[in-house]
Amino acid sequence: VSTQSTGEDIEFCSCEGDLVTQHDGEVYVVNPDNAHCFIFYHRDLDPNKPMQTQELMMSQIPSFTISRISVSPKGQKLLLWGDHGVAVADIPRRRRANAPTTCRCTLIGPRFFQGHSKISAVEVKWHVGMAEDTHLVVLTTDNILRVYSTEEPACALSSYPLFNTDSITPYLSCLNVSAGPSLLSAQAGSMVSFSFGPVSEDEDSVTVFVLEENSDIFTLNLPLDNSKIGGDLKGPLKVLPPDNENYELDACSVLCLQSNPPVLIIATLSGTLQHLTLLQDSESGEEECLYLLETVELDLPSVAEESSTCTQSSEDDTASIVLLADPTARDRYFVRHNTGIHSVFLPAVQRLEHFVKADDGELNLECECVVEHMLCVQPVGAGDPTCLFGSTVVQDPMLGANLLVLISNAEFISLPVRSVHREEIPLLSAGDKASHCASPMKQVHTQQFSQKLQGIMARNVSNPLLRCGNSAGMSQKALLELLMKCTQVFREEYIAKQSKARGELLHHMSLLQEQHSQHKIEMSELQSTLSELGTEADKLNSRSSAISKRQQLLRQRVSVVMREVQNLLPDLTTAEVSLKEEMTTMSRSLKSLQQDAQQLQQKLKFQTKATKNLPSLSKDQQGTVRAILAANDTKINSMVSKIKAANAQFT
Numbered sequence: 001v002s003t004q005s006t007g008e009d010i011e012f013c014s015c016e017g018d019l020v021t022q023h024d025g026e027v028y029v030v031n032p033d034n035a036h037c038f039i040f041y042h043r044d045l046d047p048n049k050p051m052q053t054q055e056l057m058m059s060q061i062p063s064f065t066i067s068r069i070s071v072s073p074k075g076q077k078l079l080l081w082g083d084h085g086v087a088v089a090d091i092p093r094r095r096r097a098n099a100p101t102t103c104r105c106t107l108i109g110p111r112f113f114q115g116h117s118k119i120s121a122v123e124v125k126w127h128v129g130m131a132e133d134t135h136l137v138v139l140t141t142d143n144i145l146r147v148y149s150t151e152e153p154a155c156a157l158s159s160y161p162l163f164n165t166d167s168i169t170p171y172l173s174c175l176n177v178s179a180g181p182s183l184l185s186a187q188a189g190s191m192v193s194f195s196f197g198p199v200s201e202d203e204d205s206v207t208v209f210v211l212e213e214n215s216d217i218f219t220l221n222l223p224l225d226n227s228k229i230g231g232d233l234k235g236p237l238k239v240l241p242p243d244n245e246n247y248e249l250d251a252c253s254v255l256c257l258q259s260n261p262p263v264l265i266i267a268t269l270s271g272t273l274q275h276l277t278l279l280q281d282s283e284s285g286e287e288e289c290l291y292l293l294e295t296v297e298l299d300l301p302s303v304a305e306e307s308s309t310c311t312q313s314s315e316d317d318t319a320s321i322v323l324l325a326d327p328t329a330r331d332r333y334f335v336r337h338n339t340g341i342h343s344v345f346l347p348a349v350q351r352l353e354h355f356v357k358a359d360d361g362e363l364n365l366e367c368e369c370v371v372e373h374m375l376c377v378q379p380v381g382a383g384d385p386t387c388l389f390g391s392t393v394v395q396d397p398m399l400g401a402n403l404l405v406l407i408s409n410a411e412f413i414s415l416p417v418r419s420v421h422r423e424e425i426p427l428l429s430a431g432d433k434a435s436h437c438a439s440p441m442k443q444v445h446t447q448q449f450s451q452k453l454q455g456i457m458a459r460n461v462s463n464p465l466l467r468c469g470n471s472a473g474m475s476q477k478a479l480l481e482l483l484m485k486c487t488q489v490f491r492e493e494y495i496a497k498q499s500k501a502r503g504e505l506l507h508h509m510s511l512l513q514e515q516h517s518q519h520k521i522e523m524s525e526l527q528s529t530l531s532e533l534g535t536e537a538d539k540l541n542s543r544s545s546a547i548s549k550r551q552q553l554l555r556q557r558v559s560v561v562m563r564e565v566q567n568l569l570p571d572l573t574t575a576e577v578s579l580k581e582e583m584t585t586m587s588r589s590l591k592s593l594q595q596d597a598q599q600l601q602q603k604l605k606f607q608t609k610a611t612k613n614l615p616s617l618s619k620d621q622q623g624t625v626r627a628i629l630a631a632n633d634t635k636i637n638s639m640v641s642k643i644k645a646a647n648a649q650f651t
Contacts, residue, residue, distance in 0.1 A: 017067040018322065020390035020406045023075040027394060027404060030080065032066045036100070037078065037089070042394040042404060045412055054095045058105035062087045064113070069390075072126050072133035077150065079136065080105075083120040085113050086138060088150050108136060108153045109146070116142075122192060129199040129206050129224050137208070137222070143191045145210070145220065160220055162191050162210055162233060189213055195256040195264075205231070211254035212236065215266055215274070217290060238281065238289040255323035259330050259349050260356055264290065267321045267335065271298035273344065275369065277352060293348050293365060300337060327393055328401045328417060336391050340376040340464060341405060341415075344369055373464035374415050377407055379482045393417060415465065449508060456501045583650060590643050597636070 021028050022042070029038045037056040044051050056078075064085030071078055071091075078089040086108040095101045113119070119142050127135035127147065135157075136148045143163055146156040189212040197207035205221040210233075212218065218235030250269040257263040266274040273296040281289040324334040331349035335342040347367045355363045377388060387408040394404050401417040466486075572580070 018390040019066070019069060020392055020404065021069050021071050021078075022392045022394045022404070023071040025394060025396050026075075027392070028069060028071060028078060029390075029406065030066055030069050035061050035066060035080065035105075037069075037103075039095070042396050042402065042414070043399055045404075045414060052097075054097065055100040056089070056091070056095070057100045057102045058087075058089055059102055060087075060105040060107065062105070062107065068124070070124075070126065073128070074133050076133045079124065079126065081121055081124040084117070085110070086121060086124055086136065086148070088136070088153070106150060106153050108148045108150070109138070109156060111154065112156075123194060125194075125196070127222070128196045137194070139191060139194050139210075141190070143189075145194065145208070147222065158229075160222075160233070162218060162220070189216065191218075192252055193254045195254050197256050197262050198258050198260065209254055209256050209262075209264060210235075211251055211266060213251055214249055215251040215268070217254070217264065217266075217276075219288070234288075237278075238287075239276065240289055240291050243292075252321050253323050255325060255333060257325065257330055257333065257346075257349060260353055263293075263346065263349055263352070265323055265333060265344075267323055269320055271300040271321070271337070272296070273298065273335065275346060275348070277348075293346075294369060296344070296369060296371060298335065298337075298342055298371070300339060324391060324393070326417065328395065334374075334391065334393075334403065336388060338387060339378040341374045341388070341391060341403070343372040343374050345372075374403065375405060375413065376464040376466050379466050413465070453501055453504065456504060457497055583646060586643065586646060593639070 039054040145160040210218040216236035221231035253267040275293040276290040322336040326332040403415040405413040
């Protein structure tokens with residue numbers, strides 16, 4: 001890097017490669033000439049200050065040309081690979097600040113690559129789901145997927161042919177020809193890329209999606225335990241709905257988003273992107289198939305117009321489009337090509353995940369992806385020598401997530417990665433809505449005016465960040481076309497929409513002014529009504545005060561009367577209380593005597609009736625009876641007189 005304090009310059013001789021990667025905020029850049037690795041932090045990228053870097057020297061310099069690098073998932077090892085070799089360097093934990101640090105470099109499968117000069121590496125990745133950073137998965141041009149271990153780098157631990165041997169072996173046996181690996185791979189199509197599927201904790205294998213040059217997708221289950229044997233190759237997977245346009249002949253890269261269900265992205269050299277999701281076939285019920293969500297065509301310049309200064313690293317390398325997953329969002333990825341970088345946001349991923357979690361409801365996948373052109377390094381095509389040499393997403397707790405891009409003049413470009421595909425700029429009128437009152441216009445216009453303005457100001461096309469080299473070799477025509485194109489985008493996406501939004505604002509302001517005048521008239525009427533209500537309120541207040549005073553006087557009079565009544569109540573002495581109890585007892589006795597007298601009268605009547613039929617008494621008997629009755633009558637009269645006297649005395 002020309003701006004480093006090490007004094008070395010990196011001369012990029014190829015426009016195809018990925019020489020920058022990161023892990024936990026540390027950025028790794030490799031010089032392809034001497035395999036020196038420079039480590040720095042993203043927050044140290046300041047054009048006004050010298051950048052502090054740490055340099056790593058390999059104990060064994062690889063003999064092949066390094067085109068791509070990758071850090072292991074745990075950040076312990078650095079993968080270096082090219083078309084004709086693979087190497088792994090151990091990243092030391094303690095590194096010198098002002099002097100190069102030597103690290104151990106191990107070549108992976110050196111005999112295989114030296115003995116097979118016609119076979120080259122197509123893609124190399126770290127094996128996901130392993131407990132340690134010790135396993136690599138290598139795809140070569142002979143259509144074989146090999147698994148290597150850094151502890152035993154000489155030979156592959158296992159090999160998986162990516163072609164069907166059952167279909168061609170019977171024909172070769174009839175011709176007495178042995179079916180060798182080279183012959184079988186020649187009969188099969190060329191495998192150009194692979195990607196790992198989601199890793200589940202309860203499973204002992206991981207699914208690998210392998211892309212063929214004709215856009216066919218194959219699946220292979222790689223075991224997470226080396227003692228187990230991997231599954232057979234399945235495919236090609238059927239693509240629904242069936243269409244001839246689903247199969248392109250120039251597929252170059254595949255990426256599997258870590259979602260549920262998995263979403264695959266297939267990129268072609270012509271700039272076509274296919275978004276597919278993995279589902280179960282409704283007809284068979286067990287076989288898996290791919291459902292095509294949408295197809296996107298990127299506007300890329302012609303490959304024939306590329307500058308001679310940016311040649312490909314090898315004649316067999318066709319992966320000019322690289323897909324990079326966004327670690328901050330599962331529904332977004334980046335597309336890197338020779339002329340720039342695009343960002344693609346997939347709303348369908350979130351809808352699929354919600355549908356799988358809910359297990360019911362309807363699934364609406366009629367939503368287009370959002371493509372944003374973030375960076376363009378060759379805006380005029382052949383006249384611009386600037387090329388890309390790698391990109392990575394750096395997550396820094398202070399600066400947030402940024403897309404770090406390395407271009408051919410040894411310059412880094414940091415592009416901020418937003419949490420969503422495009423942040424909406426809040427309007428000046430957006431404020432506290434706590435004291436919001438309902439407007440009558442909302443009954444007519446259900447959509448808020450701010451949302452309407454945001455819909456008008458929404459941009460479907462945006463100008464990317466332009467970064468090009470020396471413009472001396474560019475033609476005036478190309479520069480004029482670039483200027484006209486950028487001006488057209490600004491006119492259509494900015495000025496025209498701002499003019500339309502201004503017209504809507506003026507119309508809305510006229511409506512608000514009419515409402516304001518009407519509100520003034522209503523306010524004057526309300527003020528007069530308010531004054532009248534104030535007068536009536538004063539009258540009611542005076543009447544209420546008078547009533548409250550009269551009520552207070554009545555309460556005082558009632559309290560005085562109650563006090564006088566309480567004073568007039570008699571207080572009985574002990575003798576009076578005892579006499580009262582005695583009178584109560586005598587009253588009870590009188591009632592019983594009255595009942596006895598009534599019974600005697602009834603008996604007397606009965607006896608009188610009964611004596612009519614009896615013989616008459618003699619005079620002596622009659623006299624005796626009269627004497628008894630007279631005595632009883634006297635007693636009764638005396639008792640009645642006593643009771644009457646007592647009652648008269650107490651009343």
